[in-house]
Amino acid sequence: MSGNLQPLFWAAVTLGSYGLALALHHRHPRWWTSPLLMTWALCFALALTLHTTYREYLRGTGWLVAMLGPATMAFAMPIYAQRQLIRRHWPVLVIGVAAGSTIAFASSWLLAWALGLPFGLRVSLLPRSVTTPFALAFAGRVGGIPELTATCVVVTGLVGASMGELLLKWMPLRSAFARGAMFGMGAHAVGTAKARQLGEVEGSVAGLTMILAGLVSVLAAPVIALCLR
């Protein structure tokens, strides 16, 4: 393929696959038709077939990664809309994020150690429960392979968003706060998208939990870096 058209081609493929995936998910709302998974599967299959490298793919779609910035910023809106609720219940959120972050770091590290994964992979796994911009900031501070961290973050989001539905069936959660915090803490932005479907309170609590978890991880990064040395 000619060098100039290739970036355009991959941008079009990604957007086109996303459009298809949205339509499919609208008709059959199952976890395996989740737009992220479908879009990725279509693009990945095509990239393998055409022997495209990651670098070539990114030339056309780097701007999509940059759009994570404005998307993160957009969380100001649901937080603003739910400001009364948040003002009243912020200690609950802080407790939830503290507990969730501790479980996230400890269980990732211990499970990876138990399965005999090497140090580099274990470090890359550590920030997987926080949303990409924070996870990359964490990885930059503590070490680990940034692309691998980004992939683990997204896989975590997919796994968490689909398991969250099962957990909702198993666990009697009475407060919208608990449902929102669960998705925001466990599955960051992908979970937040899911939580927004449950309700407005769930959505904004999830968004806020996600942001708090990200801040906690960035603040904890220097301490964790010291511990690992």
Add this chain to the structure above:
Amino acid sequence: MLRKYGIILRRSSWLQALALTGLWGLCARVVHVLALPVPSGILAMAVLLALLLGGGLPAPWVRRGAAGLLDHMVLFFVPAVMALLNHRELLGMVGFKLFAVIVGSTLGVMAGTALVVDASFRWRQGDVR
């Protein structure tokens, strides 16, 4: 003039998303120039929240754009997972182990967080059964 702009802006989610992206771009520039240790999206979020709370920006001017950006956030994650093209070794045993860690740990995080929040929420409301 400002009023007219407001009326146009109120209707179009694309224009709003574009304006929000512009504001983010400004924040990204500030982060870059001052070499701040925060991700640009987070600074932009703080700025936007401050503008909304301070009344400097009427919420209807950006509500639709923000909703649109959030609705399509998962699209922005696709390129990150394409990094697997560079790490084919992860499609084997190591990848399986990584996946197992992610599933186990995520299950723990979600169940733990939900239970802790539910309990502390009920405790704060004095609804102890």
